[in-house]
Amino acid sequence: MASLSSLIQSVVDNETGGFGPSPSHLPVQFADIPYAPFSKNDKLGRVVDWNQEGAGTSSGGPTGGAGASGPAAGGAGQQRGGNKYGREPKEAFGAASAGTFAYFHDEDEASFSVVAGGASAKKPGQGQGGGLAARQGNRQGQQGGRPGQNRPFQPGQRGAQGAQGQQGRPQQGQQGGRYQNNGRQQNGRWNNWGKDARVREPSVQVQSDWVPLEDIEFSRLAKLRLEVDVDEAQTLSNHGFLYEYDRTYDKVNTKNDKPLQVVDRVRYNPTTSDDPIMQEYAAKDKARVFVTDSILSMLMTAQRSVYPWDIVITRDGDKLFIDKRDGGPFACPSVPPADYPSVNENAADPPLENDKDTLNSPSALSLEATYINQNFAFQVVREDASARHELEHPNPFYQADMETEPLASCAFRYRKFDLSITEEEEVHLVVRTEVDAFTQPAQGSANAGSDEPSLITIKTLNEWDSRAQGSGGAPDWRTKLDSQRGAVVATEMKNNSSKLARWALQSVLAGAEQMKMGYVSRANPRDSSRHTILGTQWYKPREFLAQMNVNLANGWGIVRTIVDLCFKQPEGKFVLMRDPMNPVIKLYRVPMDAFEQGDDLLDESVLASAAASDNGI
Incomplete structure (x- = not known):
């Protein structure tokens, strides 16, 4: 007292x-x-607000005193961060004049944790059984791989949308970076609804004596541009003959279809070094680089390719020969080669090589597409004397005394392109191009009124099974081709971007005015030996390239870059190959005797299956 x-x-x-x-x-x-x-007007309120947000309870205040900590300091923290309902707290009496005592703790209370012995109660929306919040989180997390999109998994990638969607995904069930979402992603791999990631084998095995020289990513290829415009090609010579296209096939539709016939004809496609005309032009120094149109178009559209491929480049003095590899067409049974058109190569879910469905495997579909292309081109021309156009030189590969089958309609046009940037270093290419038929000049065309025919190329798109795996969401041609042809063509452009771009480029390189496209389907989806022609359509090659967003300057830039890389190396042999799993092309130096034992690279089972399927190919 x-x-x-x-x-x-x-x-x-x-x-x-x-x-x-x-x-x-x-x-x-x-x-x-x-x-x-x-x-005296101050009233005693709540000492602790257990519903207070974490930002407001992270530090103590003057109300808690010097020894306040944990929940007891929540009242002062509420003055800083506000409460959960968004209302500003009332300022304490005399707080403006008591700044000396407005002390806040500096230590981070996040280091403190509460250890509870019992099981923690789950909030609504957590766990597998979730509620509305869990369902919303699942929907947000599925944006990176919606089942309707069928996006293939890229190893090491998750996708920007999928990673962003993880913010709304419930955190229960995550263990060591793993989570399950209806079987979509497990152990860091995008499961694509239970399907394994595609593992493709290289088209040729890299040997221990190969020397790596350069790796070029597809992102770099897409940025290449040739600094100068490539002028119109100079035609050096024309060889062979052509038949006229039969105009009656323009009236074919789904209600007036025609069966695809098997026509036995001989057609040649030798590699660059085996071409006697190429050897003659090389001896006369007509150019420094020699290549065929199929190989050149593959280089110009390399960034669109998905399946692996390889080509052989040989430097002999100041000459460069770009060839397809001996034995290359059957080096890998699951990979369509350069001369064999692929099927749905660019689809989001391309055909899968397996033992259960050999009918629709990539290799089987490639052989079927080759069979359809050749027979369709043989069938839609008029083989009579009045419809035959002879060129100035005969076919350089046909030997009448040794061949038992007649020669097919085909013209080889050797054309010269100038890729020179400066006059000091000239780079010219001689390209062997091909055209399939001719038509009479139409009214209003460039050749109207002249005796020169209009050259055309003939290609086909084939339907195999619109409901099978790997069809790429293609519509049924028999019900949609006549009424919704635009949708059919758009789907084919998406699923076969690489193949169609190459065909259009080959037509441009050959100087063809038009490209005839045929639509051929199986008579029965489970039978690959019988086909039906459902329709045809005309395309102008340059307009077709514009629709597919193919830039010729970019293609010539890719070719010039590869040529310059090879000319910087000493004389020898090189291999340019597309990596089977990554979007990159690789250049290797190989021994001069590489691939001479080509028989060792052939797959006996593939050769046997090819021989069994060789119906006029």
């Missing part, structure tokens, strides 16, 4: 003239207790 009376007396007799006890009159037990002003 005496202590209380002395404290009151010290308040009354304060020498400083202010309100509060004088430090000189304070008892020892009250010396370190801070004093803050108060108001």
Whole structure:
């Protein structure tokens, strides 16, 4: 009691003239207790708000005092961060004048944790059984791989949308970076609804004595441009003969279809080094680079390819010969070669090589597409003397005394392209191109009124089974081709972007005015030996390239870059190959005797299946 009376007396007799006890009159037990002003109107509120957000309870305040921590400090923290309902807290009486006592803890209380012995209660929306929040999180997380899109998994990638969608995914069930979402992603691999990631074998095995020289990513290939415009090609010579296209096939449709016939004709496609005309032009120094149109078109559209491929480049002095590899067409049974058109190569879910469905495997579909292309081109021309156009030189590969079958309609045009950037370093290419038939000049065309026929190329698109795996969402041609041809063509452009771009480029390189496209389907989806012609369509090659967003300057830039890389190396042999799993092309130096034992590279089973399927190919 005496202590209380002395404290009151010290308040009354304060020498400083202010309100509060004088430090000189304070008892020892009250010396370190801070004093803050108060108001009689203040009401005692909640000491702890358990529903307060974490941002507001992270630090203590003056109400908690010097020893306040944990939940007891939540009231002061609520003054800083506000409460969960968004209302601003009332300012305490005298807080403006008591800044000395407005002390906040500096240590990070996130290091403290509560250890609970019992199972924690789940909030609504957590776990597998979830509620609305869980369902919304699942829907957001599925944006990176919606089942209707069938996006293939890229190893090491998750996709921007899928990673962003993980923010709304429930966190229950994650163990060591693994989670399950209806079987979509497990152990870091995109499962594509239970399907394994595609593992493709290279078209040729890299040997230990191969020297890597350059790796070029597809992103770099897409940016290449030739600094100068490639002028119109100079035609050096024309060889062979052509038949006229039969116009009656323009009237074919799904209601007036025609069966595809098997026509036995001989057609040649030798590689560059085996061409005697190429050897003659090389001896006369007509150019520095020699290549065929099929190989050149593959280089110009390399970034569109999905299946692996390889070509052989030989430098002999200042000459460069670009060839297809001996034994290359059957080096890998699951990969269509350069001369064999692929089927749905660019589809989101391309055909899968397996033992259960050998009818629709990539290799079987490639052989079927080759069979259809050749027989369709042989069938739609008029083979009579009045419809035959002889060129100035005969076919350089046909030997009448040794061949038992007649020669097919085909013209080889050797054309020269100038890729020179400066006059000091000239780079010319001689390209062997092919055309399939001719038509009489139409009214209003460039050749109207002249005796020169209009050259055309003939290609086909084939339908095999619109409901099978790998069809790429193609519609049924028998019901949609006549009424919705635009949708059919758009789907084919998406699923066969690489093949169609190459065909259009070959037509441009050959100087063909038009490209005839045939639509051929199986008579029965489970029988690959009988086919039906459902329709035809005309295309102008340059307009077709514009529709597919193919840039000729980019293609010539790719060719010039590869040529320059080879000319920087000493004489020898090189291999340019597309990596089977990554979007990159690789250049290797190989021994000069590489691939001479081509028979060792052939697959006996593939050769046997090819021979069994060789119906006029």
